[in-house]
Amino acid sequence: MAIRTMTHHECVEMLNAGHYGHLACCNEGQPYIVPVYFVFDARVAYSFSMPGRKVEWMRENPRVCLQVEERQLKGSWRSVILDGKFQELPDNDTWHEERLHAWSLLQKHRDWWEIGSLKPDAVPPSHASPHLFYAIYMNDVTGRAATQIDL
Template sequence: MKNPIHELERSDCLSLLENNFMGRLGFIADNTPFILPTTYYYDADDDCILCYSSEGSKLDAMRKNNRVSFQVDDIKSIKEWQSVLLFGEFNELIAFEAKINLQKFVEGVQDTISKIQAKSPKFINDFMFRMSQEQMPIVYKIQLKNVTGKFRTS
């Protein structure tokens, strides 16, 4: 019997990243693996994942061990899906670089959602408000080191 699961080409992996905005972030905290869903934007120009967070245990863990993983799926059925897994390095952005990349994140997520759902998301205004506050969220990127993917078609 022929194996129905195949490797995705790198270009297909990057396409899946570009055309989604929700993924799962994997990191190690206190020698324990964690996986959390998060909103992201794939910045093709810098070959990285952009995210933001408020202070907390997730950021503390990634500051201690900057090696992380990130997964994005497109699941249509049990017999038709694509999945991308990437390994990279967490880099916290500060000052002007953080503001520029938060703006890039906001615009990128908005464009991706608009493309997928053919409507403009309403929560984007919340991000714009956060950018104008003194207590801006922590912006970080995951610099891609290795990308792999699989797919199955019926």
Template sequence: MPISYAYGDGCVYGHCAGGKKLDLMRARPEVCVEVEDVRGLTDWRSVIAQGRFEELSGDQADEAMQLLMRRFRRERPSRTALPDDGHGTTDHGHGAGTGAPVLYRIRLHSRTGRGETPR
């Protein structure tokens, strides 16, 4: 299932609303994360990492949200900042799931990668 994420201190940070993804991670916290950068048939990279899902709250959740916001502001400089929803978060427009966003961390304990680049 796709996620928006930020990486820091050996962990993947993300957020989601209530739904199947969150239910599955809560039930089986040992998870796998795959990241791909595909630019063409002979120009690609892929990383698969294993880790443990941890739901965050309080200051840890606030720090995770700030990390996510910094990443996406940096990657999309031509867009204006997303409007504040009055709860210190932004309207990400996903529209999926129910309830307040849940911030989480996946503490990575192993990873492997492959890739191919043009000559």
């Protein structure tokens, strides 16, 4: 097995192609990681969620990371980690355009809403939808790739 560091371009290319990853956040020294569906556009990962632990923790500590992986044939793999800052995109005048942009990118993909909207417990009915859109603004991105070497 040969492992190499991916270039910045390769990392961004993988984020552009990927839509499923794992979002890690931390609150009071306790890490938390969850699967998320996202789209990546111009140094920003956009996603969708219902209220819950992940959103509460990101509001408290906006420093997060998004990990995306890809397994290939014969044991080869690639993994990218985007370090960034959480920004909620509320439905108001300030964030209206970016919220619409996030929705327009996400809705192009089948079942984009499932991971962020399905909960094990019923969500109490309300007059306004409790769902939210958010962005992860990229600070840094790193990646590694492994290739199986046949001897």
